[in-house]
Amino acid sequence: MTPTRNTIAQALATDLDRAFPHLVTLYQRELFSGIRTMVPSHSDAEDTMQDVFLKAYQSLTGWGNERRASLSVRPWLWMIATNTCRNRARTKGRRPTEVELLIGVQDPTESQPEPNLELDEWADRLAALTMPARTAVVLRHVVGLRIDEIAEIVKRPEGTVKADIHRGLKKLRTMLEEVSL
Amino acid sequence: MTSLITNQLENLQTDAPPATIERVLVSTGVIDYFAPMSWKHGTLWVSWNGHGVSCVAPGDDPEPFIDRHAAKVGRHVARSRGVPLRLRDLISQTISSGRLGTLRVDLRGVGPFQLDVLTTIQDIPPGELRTYAWVAEHMGRPRAVRAVGSALNRNPVPILIPCHRVGTSDGSVGNYAFGATMKRTLLADEGLDMQTLDGYVAAGFRFMGSVNNTVYCFPSCVRARSIHPTNRVMFKSHDAASDAGYRPCTVCTPHGSPS
Numbered sequence: 001m002t003p004t005r006n007t008i009a010q011a012l013a014t015d016l017d018r019a020f021p022h023l024v025t026l027y028q029r030e031l032f033s034g035i036r037t038m039v040p041s042h043s044d045a046e047d048t049m050q051d052v053f054l055k056a057y058q059s060l061t062g063w064g065n066e067r068r069a070s071l072s073v074r075p076w077l078w079m080i081a082t083n084t085c086r087n088r089a090r091t092k093g094r095r096p097t098e099v100e101l102l103i104g105v106q107d108p109t110e111s112q113p114e115p116n117l118e119l120d121e122w123a124d125r126l127a128a129l130t131m132p133a134r135t136a137v138v139l140r141h142v143v144g145l146r147i148d149e150i151a152e153i154v155k156r157p158e159g160t161v162k163a164d165i166h167r168g169l170k171k172l173r174t175m176l177e178e179v180s181l
Numbered sequence: 182m183t184s185l186i187t188n189q190l191e192n193l194q195t196d197a198p199p200a201t202i203e204r205v206l207v208s209t210g211v212i213d214y215f216a217p218m219s220w221k222h223g224t225l226w227v228s229w230n231g232h233g234v235s236c237v238a239p240g241d242d243p244e245p246f247i248d249r250h251a252a253k254v255g256r257h258v259a260r261s262r263g264v265p266l267r268l269r270d271l272i273s274q275t276i277s278s279g280r281l282g283t284l285r286v287d288l289r290g291v292g293p294f295q296l297d298v299l300t301t302i303q304d305i306p307p308g309e310l311r312t313y314a315w316v317a318e319h320m321g322r323p324r325a326v327r328a329v330g331s332a333l334n335r336n337p338v339p340i341l342i343p344c345h346r347v348g349t350s351d352g353s354v355g356n357y358a359f360g361a362t363m364k365r366t367l368l369a370d371e372g373l374d375m376q377t378l379d380g381y382v383a384a385g386f387r388f389m390g391s392v393n394n395t396v397y398c399f400p401s402c403v404r405a406r407s408i409h410p411t412n413r414v415m416f417k418s419h420d421a422a423s424d425a426g427y428r429p430c431t432v433c434t435p436h437g438s439p440s
Contacts, residue, residue, distance in 0.1 A: 024206070029194065029195070099205070102208045118189075122189070169183050169186060
């Protein structure tokens with residue numbers, strides 16, 4: 001039976017290599033959409049997401065069955081994702097990603113990114129926010145995580161996360177109003 | 182205005198690029214990529230993942246390679262556009278130098294005995310020929326000669342891990358997964374004089390000694406090859422050599438056990 005979001009943790013605990021492709025299938029759309037709004041370009045998002053899944057797999061291999069079975073998969077993936085986005089933003093310039101180091105640089109003809117102009121625009125706007133505000137807004141409104149889940153992911157109190165979101169949305173509103181004036 | 186923004190944010194969903202799952206699974210080593218590359222003798226099929234090169238075979242068509250990969254590795258394998266440049270360079274380097282160097286190989290599916298065999302033979306220098314019995318002796322498993330032979334036959338990464346440098350006890354090259362001719366070609370590429378070797382085998386000569394230092398070697402040992410022709414003496418067995426007062430070379434250790 002194909003694992004669902006509800007059963008994936010148990011499936012990962014039972015047979016990691018069989019379940020892992022399903023983990024990717026279940027979360028790649030959500031991760032890609034959210035990550036795309038936190039990094040400068042489509043190809044950055046692609047690289048970042050590949051690294052997120054690789055790190056996830058590497059963690060899972062180091063864990064026992066019990067730890068895998070009790071994992072809250074979604075917030076855990078987003079914790080890896082936000083850390084990876086932040087670290088990529090810190091390192092200046094284009095460095096080969098973990099995945100590229102392991103299996104080589106991607107053939108540019110392999111994936112033709114379909115431009116999603118709306119996403120590109122929003123990514124540009126969100127880039128103007130502070131890192132905590134952007135992360136909180138994306139996790140809350142693009143991804144749809146709960147405040148308590150976000151608080152755990154970014155390791156900030158719930159009240160602070162709420163304030164981050166509020167500040168972020170306010171800034172976005174100002175930006176949109178300036179454009180429409 | 183704020184609810185307009187949050188509504189728009191909530192609708193920012195887009196599909197991940199199609200290659201995502203494949204690249205992720207290859208980097209984690211759950212599946213492999215494969216592709217052909219050219220080498221000295223035509224086309225070499227290579228599969229790899231984040232752990233290294235997992236399977237190699239020469240040949241014109243992909244089908245035999247896919248079958249071979251299925252038998253030796255057993256993971257799902259996806260066709261890639263080509264072997265990544267860096268990996269291609271490392272493989273070419275390994276083939277031309279005869280040593281793995283920094284090239285990584287994925288031997289996760291290999292059992293402990295076979296792993297021991299494959300590790301042992303990596304120390305055989307390019308252009309030199311040892312025997313199955315020598316490998317068995319070296320591993321401290323002198324009676325496992327046949328098991329060594331079958332472990333080498335199942336080598337998932339031939340050419341890179343040099344099972345072509347191990348032959349039968351009479352000094353001939355023996356069998357090879359890709360035919361004895363390919364095995365001879367690979368050894369000749371590495372500088373082994375096949376004609377001379379054939380001559381020794383035909384005459385029943387298995388070892389070569391030097392009258393100067395009374396040391397005997399495998400004829401392909403770097404030391405044996407440096408013995409001046411007038412100082413050479415040939416032996417048909419260990420006993421013949423030791424009866425003549427010769428001791429085994431410490432470099433090629435023709436008696437098998439590590440010094």
